[in-house]
Amino acid sequence: MSGLSTALADSAIMLRRNVKHTLRNPLVVFNAVLFPIVLMLMFVKVLGGAFSVGEDYIDYATPGLLVMAVSYGLGSTATAVNDDMRKGIINRFKAMDVSRGAVLTGQVVVTTVRCLVACAAIVAVAFALGFDPDASALDWLGVLGLILLLAFAAGWLTVALGLAAKTAESAGLATVPLVMLPFLSSAIVPADTMGAGVRQFAEYQPFTPIIETLRGLLAGHPSSGDAYAAVAWCVGLAALGYAWAVSTFRKRA
Template sequence: MSVKSHSLVMLRRNVTHLTRNPTSVFNAILMPIIIMLMFVYMFGDAFDVGVDYIDYATPGLILLAVCYGLGGIATAVNSDMTKGIINRFKVMHVSRAAILGGHVIAAVLTNLIAIAALVGVAFLLGFDPAASLLDWFGVAGMVVLLGFAASWFTVALGLAAKSPETAGLAAVPLVMLPFFSSAIVPAEKMGPGLRQFAEYQPFTPIIETIRGLLNGAPDTGDAVIAVAWCVGIALVGFLWARFTFTRRA
């Protein structure tokens, strides 16, 4: 079998495992929607962001939807490694790229489903973007690139962890990082120290790029920085995952 065939088999395996795990489905798809409802209905009126809060918050919640499924990826990868599944695949001569790539592709597909559901709920809540069709393609591209980068980094975390429990905990900082960005409130409204952290951490330019695209006024500077962060994270995650996989397997 070719690498492509192996990848399809690994993808089907990972998707099957995901659908059979209610906790992973809840965290990846339903939790971002619950957070959206909580912030829009409970806290939205408390934030002065200059526009309807649902219009401001949706780009940040899109990024949050990507991050909320990461814990399950790290746990699944680590389980494969610690329970001997990887060694079985090696005996069967399954491609190393297919084993890791299957997790990444499954994660990106899950992200797309979660974000489609989130945006659908956002429209029901009054979300009114000014994006053109080309802008929507830009949003989709940014989401896929972010999901690809975050998934590779999370796969690396999962491979490096000693147990499935610690693998899930290792992904927590990535889940929390959007809350310390411009996802919920503008960075300029934060206090000293936190404001600077929010402005220079990787998720803020990604959020601002998606926000600009949805507003029909993308900022080239933010987009370049966002793409650079995604490419850098993906490269670090891929090289780290490959090195750890080779050493541990």
């Protein structure tokens, strides 16, 4: 068997292992899938009437809630990676001649799958609440592609944070900025309604162009400027996370 085939087979094994761990931990499922739905219901049904966004609030909020659905399941990935590193699981895999890269790839893939499940749940609940997008089939493909790219980038960055952390608790806390950043973006209200300082931060942080690209795609009129910035941020974060994760893994494994 070639090296590539072996790595792919080992990655599939690691993916199956991580999926089983996720299914056995109800808290992970809640944080990744159910809590974003709770947030959607809270913002749309409880707070949405207080926001003036020039359209139905469910239509405005859904793109931002999709990004929140990606970010809310990241803490469990960082904790799982750190646990594997601290408890010697990685060394056991090395003794079994498991591809070292498969350990990291399996975590990234299961994170991406978990994010897609959470986003699918958000879209389903949004339609139940009256979501009415004007997106074409091509626009929906763009939404799926951008979410995949964001989840992949967030997965590598989260794996890197988990590897770099000294304890499982600090690994989970390291992902808090990724969870909080969508709140300081255009996810909930337009950035131009925010106060000075916060408005500038919201406009230039990574999640705002991603959210605005999703919003444009779902509305049927995407902005190329936002799309270029969104893809650039995702690719840059993925490259940073991958390089950081591989470097840390080589030093500690």
